[in-house]
Amino acid sequence: MSAPSSSWVSRLLLTRFRSYAEASLEAGPEPVVLTGPNGAGKTNILEALSLLSPGRGLRSATYREMEREGDLPGWAVAARLTGRTGQSDVGTGTTADARDRRQFRIDGSPATSADLLATVNVLWLTPSMDRLFVEGATSRRKFFDRMVLALYPEHAGHVARYEAAMRERGRLLAEERGADPVWLSALERKMAEHGVAVAAARRDALGALQRLIDLKDLGGGAGAASPFPNAILALEGEVEARLTTEKALDVEDWMVETLSQRRGPDRMAGRAGFGVHRTDLVVTHAPKSMLASRCSTGEQKALLIGLVLAQTRLVAELTGYWPLLLLDEIAAHLDGRRRDALFDILMSMGVQAWMTGTDADVFVGLKGHAQLWTIDAGKPLRLAF
Structure with missing residues (x-):
């Protein structure tokens, strides 16, 4: 199997x-x-790069929040990108007439978010993700769903349609005069169809990711002796568990029946108490056989970096191209051993990783192998490195 090719941005315009x-x-x-x-x-530049993928970027901000304060409404991000379709000029942004919906263009022609995914994958790690293992299941589920999306572009559509049907079901259940049972059944069938598709994609992605983690090869060596220890991944969800032993169509029927039986409790609670929107990602520190939530802050950070590196290699393996990797303030809380190990892995991968930091000295391990910029008075300036 040939080595993955590089995906990289040669020009970025904001x-x-x-x-x-x-x-x-x-x-x-x-x-x-x-x-x-x-x-x-610095992070604003990474956020702009993250918008070369579907969604609202690494901050999950609204599009109006991305507008320059005090300036005309609307914004634009353009990049010259080498990726899976060769060299492309990719643009995205909003206009004064459509400030809450962003448009996409590839080589001057209108494009969709699916077209972006067909061109390049963008992965990221930010300081806000450091508490992933100690926060609620929602953060971990969204983190993992973005991992799944990098492998299965249709996953976002299934998640969106499942959630839309769930919201409409909740609205109908809340009606004082009672909901139309025929319409409720149709919505529950839609939740089941898309819910099973979501759960199946999650299970497939987790299996592929775990296989790569178990190989202990993230591009620079990982495993028990590595600063980025192996993780054991599991999905804690009723639908995902059913798919282990039952056919997808049988699980759909079970979901429909369960949702129908739960109409009363869900009406009282004001939310659906069952479904793939409640799944959790459970991560275990393999060398210590300890749940990530019980590990030290440093161990949690190391596990998180290891997961993102494994996903980076998996995307490369499946697509033949490295993704863009955005690492915000990545070196600030790493000791020298972990920092050097990370830089060694990135260089061995050949991935274009965009990294931020307040102190250029912490990146000395990349000297001669990276490009150094400083942000001065709102202008990026290239430095010798």
Whole structure:
């Protein structure tokens, strides 16, 4: 099997985006380091890059929040990208007339979010994700669903249609005069169809990810002796569990029956108490046989980095191209051993990783192998490195 090819951004242009009236960066395929004081706008650049994928980016912000304060409404992000379809000019943004809906263009032609996924995958890790293992199941589920999306582009559509049917069912159940049972049954059937598709994609993605983790090869060596220990992954959900032993169509029928039986309790609770929206991702620190939620902060960070590195290699294995990797403030809370190990893995992968930090000195391990930029007065400036 041939080595994965690089996906990389050679030019990035921002217009009225966050803190930038206008900004441009030129880059090669090597890792990119962005430095500068807090509030300089480093993460804004990573957020712009994350919008080369479907969704609302690494901050999950509204599109109006991305507008430059005090400027005209609307914003734009454009990138020259080398990826699975060769070299492409990709653009996305909003207009004054449609501030809550972003448009996509590839090589000047209208495009969809699915077209973006066919061009490049974008993965990220941010400081807000550091508490992933100690927060509620919702954060872990969304984190894992984005992992699944990188492998199965149709996954987002199934999640969206499942949630839409669930919201409509909840609205009908709340009606004082009682809901139309025929319409409720149709919505429950829709929840079951899309819910089983969601659960099946999750199970397949988890199996593929676990297989790669167990190989103990993330591009620089992982495993018990690595600063990024192996994880054992499990999905804690009734629908996913059923799919282990039953056919998908039988699980759909079971979901429909269960949802029908739960109309009364769900009406009283004001929410659906059953379904794939309640699934949790359970992560265990394999060398210590300890749940991630009980590990130290440093161990949790190491596990999280290991998961993202495994996903990076899995995307490359399945598509033949490395994804773009966005690592916000990645080196700030890593000791020297873990930091050097991370840099070694990134260099051995050949992935274009965009990293931010306040101090350029912590990236010395990448000297000669990365591009260094500083953000000064709202302008990115290239430095010798």
